[in-house]
Amino acid sequence: MSIAPIVQAVTVAVPPDRAFTLFTGSMGRWWKRGMTIGAKPHEDVVIEPRAGGRWFERDEDGAETDWGKVLAWEPPGRVLLGWQIDAAFKHDPDLTTEVEVTFVPEGKGTRVTLTHRHLERFGDSAERIAAQLGGGWPGLLQLFADLTEKDA
Amino acid sequence: MESLRSGPRAVGEIARGMPVSRPAVSQHLKVLKEAGLVTDTPDGTRRVYRLDPRGLGALRDWLDRFWGDQLTAFKDFADQQETPE
Numbered sequence: 320m321s322i323a324p325i326v327q328a329v330t331v332a333v334p335p336d337r338a339f340t341l342f343t344g345s346m347g348r349w350w351k352r353g354m355t356i357g358a359k360p361h362e363d364v365v366i367e368p369r370a371g372g373r374w375f376e377r378d379e380d381g382a383e384t385d386w387g388k389v390l391a392w393e394p395p396g397r398v399l400l401g402w403q404i405d406a407a408f409k410h411d412p413d414l415t416t417e418v419e420v421t422f423v424p425e426g427k428g429t430r431v432t433l434t435h436r437h438l439e440r441f442g443d444s445a446e447r448i449a450a451q452l453g454g455g456w457p458g459l460l461q462l463f464a465d466l467t468e469k470d471a
Numbered sequence: 472m473e474s475l476r477s478g479p480r481a482v483g484e485i486a487r488g489m490p491v492s493r494p495a496v497s498q499h500l501k502v503l504k505e506a507g508l509v510t511d512t513p514d515g516t517r518r519v520y521r522l523d524p525r526g527l528g529a530l531r532d533w534l535d536r537f538w539g540d541q542l543t544a545f546k547d548f549a550d551q552q553e554t555p556e
Contacts, residue, residue: 322527322531325534325535325538327535327538328542329546332549332550332553333549333550333552333553337549337552338549341545341548341549342545342549345548349544349545349548351540351541351544354537354541431545433538435534435538438527438534441527441530
């Protein structure tokens with residue numbers, strides 16, 4: 320079962336090391352308002368700069384809401400983030416989809432490419448819920464994935 | 472779910488020919504509904520279930536737009552930082 324990953328890219332004017340620092344270290348400054356999952360708007364979005372670090376938002380009261388974790392920290396070329404937000408936009412530590420961001424020199428600037436993959440795991444979480452409730456039709460989400468791929 | 476691929480069905484129709492009880496089928500449909508994979512509509516005394524084609528496909532579409540918007544926001548921000556602060 321697999322769903323095509325999302326791939327989005329932009330070219331920015333700054334070199335890779337600067338782009339990496341701005342992307343990971345200033346996420347709260349550029350992340351769009353309202354596109355967060357906490358009860359209040361974000362004051363900051365923090366990526367702890369190490370493998371195993373947390374990825375979370377913090378509101379004006381200091382309340383933190385987890386988004387996921389750092390799976391690989393490879394400045395200035397690549398960061399791999401675990402997106403642990405489910406289809407209902409709730410943090411779920413048992414669910415991890417991957418957001419990989421690469422920073423490649425392009426002229427005097429940087430090509431920033433973001434790939435969000437393993438999207439089929441959003442379906443796996445539904446399957447896990449079904450299994451916990453005492454059943455699970457094997458292959459059921461496979462069928463759904465086939466259907467959505469056909470429609471895509 | 473396979474039985475729903477050929478079109479909307481009521482619980483009784485779905486359960487027929489399944490090696491599980493009708494309540495078990497109802498329970499599964501409830502889970503699938505909560506997961507956004509099927510929808511149901513009342514039809515007299517029964518409920519008719521159908522696949523919700525929005526499900527994962529809609530989530531993917533939403534995330535695609537979401538990341539496009541975020542990278543645009545990042546570009547706007549990063550390009551303003553071109554001159555050292």
